[in-house]
Amino acid sequence: MFDHVTLMTLDSHDTTASAICWTLYNLARHEHYQEKCRQEVMDLIEGRDGQEIQEDLSNLPFTTMCIKESLRLHSPVQAVTRSYTQDMVLPGNRTVPAGTICLVSIYGTHHNPTVWTNPHEYDPQRFDPSNKKSQTSHAFIPFSSGPRNCIGQKFAMVELRVVVALTLLRFRLTPGVNPELGSSRVLFNFQSHHFRSCRGCAAEYQH
Numbered sequence: 001m002f003d004h005v006t007l008m009t010l011d012s013h014d015t016t017a018s019a020i021c022w023t024l025y026n027l028a029r030h031e032h033y034q035e036k037c038r039q040e041v042m043d044l045i046e047g048r049d050g051q052e053i054q055e056d057l058s059n060l061p062f063t064t065m066c067i068k069e070s071l072r073l074h075s076p077v078q079a080v081t082r083s084y085t086q087d088m089v090l091p092g093n094r095t096v097p098a099g100t101i102c103l104v105s106i107y108g109t110h111h112n113p114t115v116w117t118n119p120h121e122y123d124p125q126r127f128d129p130s131n132k133k134s135q136t137s138h139a140f141i142p143f144s145s146g147p148r149n150c151i152g153q154k155f156a157m158v159e160l161r162v163v164v165a166l167t168l169l170r171f172r173l174t175p176g177v178n179p180e181l182g183s184s185r186v187l188f189n190f191q192s193h194h195f196r197s198c199r200g201c202a203a204e205y206q207h
């Protein structure tokens, strides 16, 4: 019971927090994507009331592409392990004996150049639905896969969209420098926007 509660509360927090941070970091480093996401959020909220907006925050296709690309490039969980319950014959006639513990590298899969072109580049277009057919089903596994995959993945994606959308409405993200890490290590700054609301919805927005 203790393990389950710990998993649901603590592990789900730091994975989501890490995903939010990396998404904001990547948007700070790629201003044109940041602006495109912001525009998408503003288009969504224009002329609508709060309840409608909440329901529709899950409908942000480009922002979702940016979040997924962050989950690919900077996966909060780097690897998962599985124990073979039976002998497994692999291509090349090699057998993994039952009882072996196998580590599946999420980082390795997401950075494998045979799976992803220019894997170290931040390119949200990879997740354009029109490119989905060219991806294999296990190329993108930030939430793992199979019967013990993440039960919170849909909730996490909603959380991510809401936090990223509301942050972009209020702040412009710019790359910054952490003096303790040196100039080569870029963090990001939040610059506040003046944000006016119009008849209960956020329709006007100023730089």
Ligand code: HEM
Pocket: 007, 008, 011, 012, 013, 015, 016, 019, 075, 076, 077, 080, 081, 142, 143, 144, 145, 147, 148, 149, 150, 151, 152, 153, 155, 156
């Ligand atoms: C971006 C956020 C998240 C990421 C990247 C993530 C990733 C993962 C991964 C990779 C696993 C599989 C571990 C394994 O196969 O051994 C997992 C399992 C799990 N996750 Fe998440 N997770 C996230 C958010 C959440 C949230 C928000 C919740 C709950 C509300 C949650 C609850 C769980 C639970 C309960 C399991 C265990 C499932 C099982 O063992 O059957 N996760 N998560």
